[in-house]
Amino acid sequence: MRTTVGIIGAGPAGLLLARLLHNVGIDSVVLESRDRAYVEHRQRAGILEQGTVDVLRVAGAGERMDREGLPHDGIELRYDKKRHRVDFPALTDGRSVMVYAQTEVCKDLIALQLKDGGPLLFEAEALAVEGADTDTPRVRFRHEGREDVLECEYVVGCDGFWGVARKAIPAELTKVFERAYPFAWLGILADVPPSHDELVYARHDRGFALLSMRSPSVSRLYLQVPEGTDAGSWGDDEIWDELERRFETDDDWTLERGPITQKSVTPMRSYVHEPMRHGRLFLAGDAAHIVPPTGAKGLNLAVGDVVTFARALTYRKETGSAERLDAYSETCLRRVWQAERFSYDMTSLLHRAPDATPFEDRMQLARLERIAGSRAAEADLAEGYTGFPFG
Numbered sequence: 001m002r003t004t005v006g007i008i009g010a011g012p013a014g015l016l017l018a019r020l021l022h023n024v025g026i027d028s029v030v031l032e033s034r035d036r037a038y039v040e041h042r043q044r045a046g047i048l049e050q051g052t053v054d055v056l057r058v059a060g061a062g063e064r065m066d067r068e069g070l071p072h073d074g075i076e077l078r079y080d081k082k083r084h085r086v087d088f089p090a091l092t093d094g095r096s097v098m099v100y101a102q103t104e105v106c107k108d109l110i111a112l113q114l115k116d117g118g119p120l121l122f123e124a125e126a127l128a129v130e131g132a133d134t135d136t137p138r139v140r141f142r143h144e145g146r147e148d149v150l151e152c153e154y155v156v157g158c159d160g161f162w163g164v165a166r167k168a169i170p171a172e173l174t175k176v177f178e179r180a181y182p183f184a185w186l187g188i189l190a191d192v193p194p195s196h197d198e199l200v201y202a203r204h205d206r207g208f209a210l211l212s213m214r215s216p217s218v219s220r221l222y223l224q225v226p227e228g229t230d231a232g233s234w235g236d237d238e239i240w241d242e243l244e245r246r247f248e249t250d251d252d253w254t255l256e257r258g259p260i261t262q263k264s265v266t267p268m269r270s271y272v273h274e275p276m277r278h279g280r281l282f283l284a285g286d287a288a289h290i291v292p293p294t295g296a297k298g299l300n301l302a303v304g305d306v307v308t309f310a311r312a313l314t315y316r317k318e319t320g321s322a323e324r325l326d327a328y329s330e331t332c333l334r335r336v337w338q339a340e341r342f343s344y345d346m347t348s349l350l351h352r353a354p355d356a357t358p359f360e361d362r363m364q365l366a367r368l369e370r371i372a373g374s375r376a377a378e379a380d381l382a383e384g385y386t387g388f389p390f391g
Helices: 012-023 036-041 050-058 063-068 102-116 236-246 298-319 328-350 358-373 375-386
Strands: 005-008 028-031 070-072 074-079 082-087 097-099 124-130 138-143 146-151 154-157 175-190 199-203 209-215 218-226 260-274 281-283
Touching: 005 012, 012 028, 012 050, 012 102, 012 298, 028 124, 028 138, 036 102, 050 063, 050 097, 050 298, 063 102, 074 358, 082 358, 082 375, 097 209, 154 298, 199 328, 199 358, 209 236, 218 236, 236 260, 260 328, 298 328, 328 358, 328 375, 358 375
Parallel strands: 005 028, 005 154, 074 199, 154 281
Antiparallel strands: 070 097, 074 082, 124 138, 138 146, 175 218, 175 260, 199 209, 209 218
């Protein structure tokens, strides 16, 4: 097989990149190791920044999102039984976010790709990227029981942290920056309407909690738990009791309970791989960087990466200049590091470390009081949450 851009991974980043390229007349082939059902049902992020929402609309993938997604104009911070709402549009010249699950983004983009896009091969396992530093990189892959080769002009690795793309960059050329956190998130899906119409981020002496949602009838909630926790070790009533404690307020707000349909534990880490480009191989999303989920940045960072690549390749097509492709890694990393900073700040603001001292507890409360009492501090949070500019 031969194409202009070989895309490894049919998550939202790979699928969106294929759509952006299709819309400017650049052909691509998408290789995905899993089957379609798996891709359309794996639970991941659910918060779309303003820039991501805008890109999906321009790409032609915004119709169902606009119909079924939940626009959010703010979040609520809770601490010391207090409540403070951060008004995004008032602090960011009108920017907001959208609650729309990654699974739904993938469904929309898959439907578009199969309708009028280039080849999308499910159960096509990428085995290796070869010749990344040449003008003719190749992706060796296995599909329908046999090995094949995809010959490309460019390869974009959207294949996650465990994929093969990053392994094609020589170790002596790379730098890795990472931090592991001594806690995790116990997440649940529950068949109960959300108890608040916006996300609630709670700092508590017992640990962090987050109230989120997947739809008007399905709640998504999280508890900070020790690293290595087994989700099955928590009973349903125990989870609801702990959530009630951590969301407690001085007013009459109550947490509605319902049947828990899913439990999972998400480890917390920060990771950046530099560079994000080697020759004609470009890394995007989790293949290059991971953020703790506190700042809702993972999916949105991946979108920023593929938008940057699509713009750079379009510029090459229109002008003949590779200047923007050459600057891909540097351009993406500026945004990546700001998102890493924001996610780290949100994590350290709201989570209680296992060895936290009374001084550190008071510092967290002081930081939260500063956000609640200073428009400048509040605006900094709102700008980071609604998203940093692409490119």
